[in-house]
Amino acid sequence: MAMTTTMKVPFVDLQAQHAALRPEIERAVSGLLDRGDFILGAEVERFEHDYAAFIGAKHAIGVGTGLSAIEIALRGFGIGAGDEVITPANTFIATVLAILAAGATPVFVDMDPATYSIDPRAIDAAVTSRTRAIVPVHLYGQPVDLDAVMAIAARHHLIVVEDAAQAHGARYKGRRAGSVGHAAAFSFYPSKNLGAIGDGGMVTTSDDGAAARMRLLRNYGQRVKYHHSIVGTNSRLDTLQAAVLRIKLPRLDAWNAARRRHADAYRARLQDAVQTPATAAGVEHIFHLYVIETDRRDALQARLKAMQIDTGIHYPVPAHLQEACAPLGGRPGMFPATEAAARRILSLPMFAELSERQIDYVADAVRS
Numbered sequence: 533m534a535m536t537t538t539m540k541v542p543f544v545d546l547q548a549q550h551a552a553l554r555p556e557i558e559r560a561v562s563g564l565l566d567r568g569d570f571i572l573g574a575e576v577e578r579f580e581h582d583y584a585a586f587i588g589a590k591h592a593i594g595v596g597t598g599l600s601a602i603e604i605a606l607r608g609f610g611i612g613a614g615d616e617v618i619t620p621a622n623t624f625i626a627t628v629l630a631i632l633a634a635g636a637t638p639v640f641v642d643m644d645p646a647t648y649s650i651d652p653r654a655i656d657a658a659v660t661s662r663t664r665a666i667v668p669v670h671l672y673g674q675p676v677d678l679d680a681v682m683a684i685a686a687r688h689h690l691i692v693v694e695d696a697a698q699a700h701g702a703r704y705k706g707r708r709a710g711s712v713g714h715a716a717a718f719s720f721y722p723s724k725n726l727g728a729i730g731d732g733g734m735v736t737t738s739d740d741g742a743a744a745r746m747r748l749l750r751n752y753g754q755r756v757k758y759h760h761s762i763v764g765t766n767s768r769l770d771t772l773q774a775a776v777l778r779i780k781l782p783r784l785d786a787w788n789a790a791r792r793r794h795a796d797a798y799r800a801r802l803q804d805a806v807q808t809p810a811t812a813a814g815v816e817h818i819f820h821l822y823v824i825e826t827d828r829r830d831a832l833q834a835r836l837k838a839m840q841i842d843t844g845i846h847y848p849v850p851a852h853l854q855e856a857c858a859p860l861g862g863r864p865g866m867f868p869a870t871e872a873a874a875r876r877i878l879s880l881p882m883f884a885e886l887s888e889r890q891i892d893y894v895a896d897a898v899r900s
């Protein structure tokens with residue numbers, strides 16, 4: 533059937549989510565204004581408690597951003613100068629910048645083209661006598677093969693910090709992403725599946741000693757005000773963001789379920805036209821991003837834009853080929869699966885409030 537009307541489909545629609553929550557958010561903000569409670573305090577503690585319980589970790593430590601969460605998680609385990617940290621080349625630059633910020637050296641590896649997840653065989657091959665940690669990334673909302681990663685880590689005595697910035701609530705063999713590694717890092721950037729109304733991040737861990745160190749690290753290394761026991765930084769989860777995130781957390785599983793339904797609908801309509809995402813056995817993908825592949829990516833993106841459909845490319849330049857990473861010695865051809873995907877991937881609109889009409893419109897546009 534020919535399409536006669538155009539419809540605007542945003543990539544994400546934060547207004548739709550906030551419209552429903554606005555009265556609750558306004559009450560929470562006005563409560564904070566009344567109390568003058570702006571830095572850490574009860575709201576942050578309550579949200580840390582709720583989030584740790586949700587993930588299934590003993591501790592949750594609220595920090596300023598997702599980038600900072602990865603850095604603080606690594607530093608919490610004493611990883612820094614002289615240490616190598618293995619991470620995938622197909623990730624957002626923050627993963628790499630966090631490893632560098634901790635003082636360590638990122639060592640890139642390729643992905644499994646079926647899932648976009650770090651290739652466990654490539655990790656094994658990249659381990660040297662200086663390797664101290666692995667930062668696998670649950671890219672697009674799909675948990676990596678954590679059993680394989682943890683087995684390699686155990687064999688070589690490495691720390692695993694899950695980059696779960698795109699995977700709030702996703703499950704690996706029944707356990708939440710963020711509860712399997714030695715620590716995990718989350719981002720609450722507004723467009724994430726659990727997003728703040730500004731920046732925010734969280735580290736989860738079940739290691740008591742590392743958790744205590746991370747609490748010091750995020751707050752100037754101070755145990756008692758103006759007494760600084762270690763070299764820390766200022767990276768605290770904002771109290772206002774904690775209050776908003778606490779309102780949103782109980783809705784997260786329902787929002788993720790809606791994203792999975794939308795992914796099923798996209799797959800049913802698109803699988804014979806483009807490559808649709810595969811979900812590995814035993815994992816629950818939460819579709820932070822819905823990423824298709826096609827040889828004619830740029831033409832398709834331009835056509836969708838002309839039809840008022842916003843899309844994204846996550847990510848157009850792999851980390852090892854970023855100009856900022858040149859000192860790390862990355863060269864084209866090093867990671868064939870990652871580099872091939874970067875030329876073919878396209879992220880379609882995906883958010884919980886996406887309507888069936890919007891999905892039909894996007895799917896028809898892609899097929900046309």
Ligand SMILES: Cc1ncc(COP(=O)(O)O)c(C=O)c1O
Binds near residue numbers: 597627695720
């Ligand atoms: C995979 C990944 N890691 C880390 C981050 C960093 O999070 P933030 O933007 O909160 O610093 C993000 C998101 O932006 C991300 O997608």
